[in-house]
Structures are given as C-alpha cells and as structure tokens.
Amino acid sequence: MARRGGDVEAFIAFLGGLLAAGATALAMAGVGLAIRPTPALREAALVTLGAVWLTVTVTVYGRLRARTR
Known part of the structure; x- marks a missing residue:
C-alpha cells in the first residue's frame, strides 16, 4: 500500500x-556582538x-516530494 499525503x-x-x-x-547574533x-x-x-x-522549507519539501514520486 502506497503512502499518500506528504x-x-x-x-x-x-x-x-x-x-x-x-x-x-x-551567525547573526555573533555578528551583532562584533558590531x-x-x-x-x-x-x-x-x-x-x-x-x-521559507526558502529552505519550500526547497526541502519540493525535493522530498520529487524523490517519493
């Protein structure tokens, strides 16, 4: 039985x-300490x-969905 939904x-x-x-x-906190x-x-x-x-979430989701198809 194939899993659906994602x-x-x-x-x-x-x-x-x-x-x-x-x-x-x-990383930003470290820079904030310096300046x-x-x-x-x-x-x-x-x-x-x-x-x-947002970018990482959408990219990872797209790649994972493409892999399962």
Whole structure:
C-alpha cells in the first residue's frame, strides 16, 4: 500500500527550515556582538530569517516530494 499525503515530508521540511533559520540566527547574533546593530539592521535580520526559513522549507519539501514520486 502506497503512502499518500506528504505529511512526513512537510514535517521534515519544516524542521529543516527551522534548523537553517536557527543557524542563521546564531551567525547573526555573533555578528551583532562584533558590531552595534541599528534598528534598520535588526529589521533586515528578521526579514532575512523569514526568507531563509521559507526558502529552505519550500526547497526541502519540493525535493522530498520529487524523490517519493
């Protein structure tokens, strides 16, 4: 019986996105210790984290779904 739905792939992709965003956040925190971040830089960092999470999640999900077909 073939498995359908893609729930496992979606969960793995979600966790992959969180892992990538977390690693990016740690790198940004390290840079933030070296320089004095401005409010504009903080906002850009939040936008970047959101973009990283979304991009990695969609990419991983697409690759996992393509592999199962």
